[in-house]
Amino acid sequence: MSHEPLRDLLPALEIAAFQRRGDGAFLTLAEPPPWFRHLAADASFPFLGHILEEATQFWGSSEPGRREWGPCAEVDGTGHEFHYRVIALAAGGSQYLLFQLDTATDQMREILQRVRDQALAAEQRKG
Amino acid sequence: MIQKKICMLGGFGVGKTSLVSRFVHSIFSDTYLTTIGVKIDKKTVDLGRERVDLILWDIHGEDDFQKVRMSYLRGSSGYLLVADGTRRASLDVALELHEQARLTVGHVPAILAINKADLASTWDIDPVALQALDLPVVRTSAKTGSEVEETFASLARAMNVT
Numbered sequence: 001m002s003h004e005p006l007r008d009l010l011p012a013l014e015i016a017a018f019q020r021r022g023d024g025a026f027l028t029l030a031e032p033p034p035w036f037r038h039l040a041a042d043a044s045f046p047f048l049g050h051i052l053e054e055a056t057q058f059w060g061s062s063e064p065g066r067r068e069w070g071p072c073a074e075v076d077g078t079g080h081e082f083h084y085r086v087i088a089l090a091a092g093g094s095q096y097l098l099f100q101l102d103t104a105t106d107q108m109r110e111i112l113q114r115v116r117d118q119a120l121a122a123e124q125r126k127g
Numbered sequence: 128m129i130q131k132k133i134c135m136l137g138g139f140g141v142g143k144t145s146l147v148s149r150f151v152h153s154i155f156s157d158t159y160l161t162t163i164g165v166k167i168d169k170k171t172v173d174l175g176r177e178r179v180d181l182i183l184w185d186i187h188g189e190d191d192f193q194k195v196r197m198s199y200l201r202g203s204s205g206y207l208l209v210a211d212g213t214r215r216a217s218l219d220v221a222l223e224l225h226e227q228a229r230l231t232v233g234h235v236p237a238i239l240a241i242n243k244a245d246l247a248s249t250w251d252i253d254p255v256a257l258q259a260l261d262l263p264v265v266r267t268s269a270k271t272g273s274e275v276e277e278t279f280a281s282l283a284r285a286m287n288v289t
Binding site: 047 | 132159160161162184202
């Protein structure tokens with residue numbers, strides 16, 4: 001199958017996508033979006049730790065479907081914090097590892113920040 | 128090099144992220160920025176005969192809006208519980224998370240850090256209650272750096288012998 005359409009589609013969706021080969025190495029399906037390049041300089045993903053181990057177990061089970069981890073927080077080169085999710089996917093006999101930018105969590109963080117600021121201020125007033 | 132995963136556990140606003148920032152980057156900010164999900168960081172520590180890569184999982188604080196998913200703890204060699212010395216309720220949260228963590232990862236090394244030692248004059252936690260706990264307790268300050276390096280090193284040493 002040609003991955004040609006994916007090369008434009010995946011970065012546009014803020015997704016970095018890799019296919020897992022039989023030897024465990026990862027093959028990129030498209031040029032990763034800019035946010036991901038800050039996260040991983042190569043496709044070995046040492047920052048994932050046990051997530052990669054759990055993903056490997058999932059792929060080893062030979063069951064189709066997906067496992068998801070996150071949100072994970074990271075800070076870019078300008079000090080801006082962003083969030084992403086990690087998805088292990090098994091489909092059509094192939095195994096994939098996806099990293100998806102999670103802007104909904106960015107918005108949720110702004111709300112929780114306000115709520116927790118207020119909660120801390122209320123605790124201080126009580127104390 | 129040996130890699131060991133450490134999870135940071137505690138209520139919101141107790142200073143988990145600040146402790147990691149102080150330990151890994153030697154920086155501190157007075158501005159409270161809440162964490163959503165998990166931040167993964169790394170620092171190599173020298174334990175004398177060997178060096179260990181500590182993979183630090185700074186997990187969001189527990190409150191009514193965000194419950195800590197114990198799945199984050201899988202693969203942990205130890206965890207640091209953090210409470211805010213000026214907020215007694217944060218100790219209860221840390222101890223509750225301690226119970227949950229034990230059910231998930233078993234009796235791996237853990238340390239309770241009572242943070243904000245720089246505000247010790249306004250602390251709201253009874254020292255006697257701390258003595259009765261079944262885990263090591265340290266007083267840290269992410270702001271001044273007091274006991275931060277030592278706490279992570281102690282945890283690393285404890286993990287390295289288990």
